[in-house]
Amino acid sequence: MKQLILAVTGGIASGKSFVCQRLAERGFPVFSCDDEARRLMVSDDTLRQRLQALIGLNAYKDDGSLNKVVVASFIKSGGKDTVDALVHPAVRRAFRQWVTEQNSNVVIMECALLFESGFEVLADKTIFVSAPESVRIERLMQRNGIDEGSARSWMALQMPEEEKMCRADFVICNDGKSDLEQQIDKLLGEITFLRAKE
Numbered sequence: 001m002k003q004l005i006l007a008v009t010g011g012i013a014s015g016k017s018f019v020c021q022r023l024a025e026r027g028f029p030v031f032s033c034d035d036e037a038r039r040l041m042v043s044d045d046t047l048r049q050r051l052q053a054l055i056g057l058n059a060y061k062d063d064g065s066l067n068k069v070v071v072a073s074f075i076k077s078g079g080k081d082t083v084d085a086l087v088h089p090a091v092r093r094a095f096r097q098w099v100t101e102q103n104s105n106v107v108i109m110e111c112a113l114l115f116e117s118g119f120e121v122l123a124d125k126t127i128f129v130s131a132p133e134s135v136r137i138e139r140l141m142q143r144n145g146i147d148e149g150s151a152r153s154w155m156a157l158q159m160p161e162e163e164k165m166c167r168a169d170f171v172i173c174n175d176g177k178s179d180l181e182q183q184i185d186k187l188l189g190e191i192t193f194l195r196a197k198e
Contacts, residue, residue, distance in 0.1 A: 004106045004195065005099065005122060009114035010129030011161050012154055013139040015174035019129050020110045022184055029102045033091050033111040033119070040090045041066055050086050055079070080157055088117045095122060106191075115167055116159050125191060128168035130161065131175050 008023070010016035017032070024030045040047055042065065051059050055074045061067050075083055099107055111119050120126050131139075133155075140151040165171055170190070172183045 003099070003102070003104075004191070005109060005124050006106060006127060006191070007109045007111055007114050007120060007123035007125070008127045008129065009111050009164065009168070010174075011131070011136055011158055011164070012112065013136040013143065013151075014129045014131045015139075016110060016112070016129040019127075019172060019174065019180070019184065020108060022180065023108050026184075026188070027104070028106050028108050029104050030108040030110055031095055031098050033095070033109065033113075033117075036094050037087050037091050038066065040094065041087065044090055047086060047090050051083070054082055054086065076153060076157070084113070084117065088119075092119065092122070095119075113158070115164055120167070125169045126167070127170045127172060127187065128165050129172050129174050130165060131173070133161070135175055 006028075008016050008020055010019075020030045020032070041051060042048070042060075048060070051071075055071060058070050059067055059074075071083070095109060109119070109123060111117065114120050114123075114126060136155065137148060137151045140146065140154065141148060144151075146154075170187050172180070172187065174180060
């Protein structure tokens, strides 16, 4: 049977990583696009040079690590698309290579910017993790130690929740009240059923 690729996405602080952890605990390999992007921005020499040419030499600290404050400032001041144009192709290549190395019949791609990046074409089915805006703002403020204004400015960089929800094949509600495990089990059951019909 053909290997099935599931892509999990959601707005910032929706809890998509938490959902992916639950899927990993069920035995499914998970590829985090965000983690891979951070890794490649440091380890890929070509990408590193292009980012320095775009942002400046201070995009990296003296120890070679990414200067997150400088890069975040550049992204929030209008440079998001140009950074994405450099990083996304490298992540896409890494994901395709990673998939070939997995023995599982089902693999998971966690991607915050799934639809913005066009990465949905790499997946067979897409899953959107939803949470109310007020819940996400609160989570983001606590997680990153920022104020509400900063939280909203980060959220504004992403595609509206409603649009993502309409484009996804499945939706999981992670509002802190709904039974997450039950939703995941139901989702996997539906996907198994769909595969059996193929």
